[in-house]
Amino acid sequence: MRITLVGPAHPYKGGGARHTTELAHRLAAAGHRVVIESWRAQYPAALYPGRQTVAEPEGPLYPHTRRDLAWYRPDSWHRVGRRAGREADLVVLAVFSPVQVPAYLGLRAGCGNAARLVALCHNVLPHERGRCDAALMRRLLRRADGVLTHSPQQRALAERLLRGGPPPVRAAELPPHLPDTGPRRPRPAGTRRRLLFFGIVRPYKGVDVLLRALAAGPPDVALTVAGEFWGGSAPLRTLAERLGVAHRVDWREGYVPAEELPGLFAECDAVVLPYRSATATQNVWLAHSHGLPVIATRVGTLPDHVHDGVDGLLCAPDDPADLARAIADCYAPGRLDALRAGVRPVDAEPYWDRYLAALTGDAR
Incomplete structure (x- = not known):
């Protein structure tokens, strides 16, 4: 399958970028042809009061990564959407915040119905919600062909936003995508209080x-x-x-x-x-x-x-x-x-197997 992932990748930092990158590697290893469409500018600085990027990668980079999207360039939303429609069978939008909805609606408009589109919701709604958040997310989810959430509770929230209508909503637990900190070191004995x-x-x-x-x-x-x-x-x-x-x-x-x-x-x-x-x-x-x-x-x-x-x-x-x-x-x-x-380190493989099945199953 040809898959376009739309989400943050290096130099963006943190779990979102690691997830997008690890997902691309896993899908490619499963035999899919994968491209990441990442961001040149993901959020206005005023809406993200922190450091958005890092100099050093936090894991192996994915080679087929583009960085053409910018929150302040609506033409980039439409252009990337048209490209995804030409190149992909499945387009996956990594959804972190309602702030992304205008860009993702522009991308959807550019893509049209040329590819199936899944909204992969890291958060269906923010933990601290604004007045327009539910309306924005409802509009985006209704324009998707499928929705993937990371817990049954989030699935139920998405279904409430959709008021029982389409598209179908699935849940699959977010799999491990930990930063690369090198080999595990033996922990020194003693209590530090x-x-x-x-x-x-x-x-x-x-x-x-x-x-x-x-x-x-x-x-x-x-x-x-x-x-x-x-x-x-x-x-x-x-x-x-x-x-x-x-x-x-x-x-x-x-x-x-x-x-x-x-x-x-x-x-x-x-x-x-x-x-x-x-x-x-x-x-x-x-x-x-x-x-x-x-x-x-x-x-x-x-x-x-x-x-x-x-x-x-x-x-x-x-x-x-x-x-x-x-x-x-x-x-x-x-x-x-x-x-x-x-304490035991997590076995990541079963989580990823279930996650990829849930994600790619939406495109069958």
Whole structure:
């Protein structure tokens, strides 16, 4: 099959770019002829308050990659769409935000009905929603020939937006696409009495809940918060001061390159994911790949990846007391050693087999 993937690739950073690139490699290995249509400019800087690109690739590049799309050039949307219609049997749009909808509608118009089009929704709707988000996404999904989501909950949300109408919606769990950090290193023995929150810091991820739990939990446990802050770190720093835990929090603002991840994980005992809501995340598998157990809330796919009491601990979302209970449990005598012993790196192959079947099955 001839497939055009429309989504971010290097020099764009993070999970979205890694997913698009790994998907292209996997589809090509399965015998498909694949091209990535990536972005020269994906979002206005004002709408993405962080670093959008990196200098060094975070994994093997895909050779057949173009970078002609720009959010401010409607002619590029139509031109890439026409090219995809000529070259592809299946066009896959990687959908991350309603901000992309105008460009993707322009691409759809250029493509017409020459190729089947699937909207691959990393998020059907944003965690923090604007007034027009649902209307924009409904319009895009109705123009697709198929929709692929990453959880049953996201599938149900897409079906509600479509109000029971076409196109068909499928769900397949987001497969592992971890950054290349080199061979796994043996973890030094000992307890560091330090936890790690890693990733973009946004309200739905519950770092404020984690700070309150830190204040209520064991008084000698410290925390590293590493990642880009959506809207700045000042409110969380103020909260930490008010709670009396500022001296126990290490703020590492900014994107963490792949080569720095092993050192970051080696400094900590466990990763904490205090999300209020979630669709899919790679951070459980990333923590496990570095030998760390995970404390996570029961939202999204997190309970599928964290086996409570085996390789991590689960707690209620938006509940500082229950998160403090889980942190104390993690540091109970012998508990951390037992959780570490239960950690296993993820086997990516079954996830990718199911994912490719769900994606390409929409084009049959």
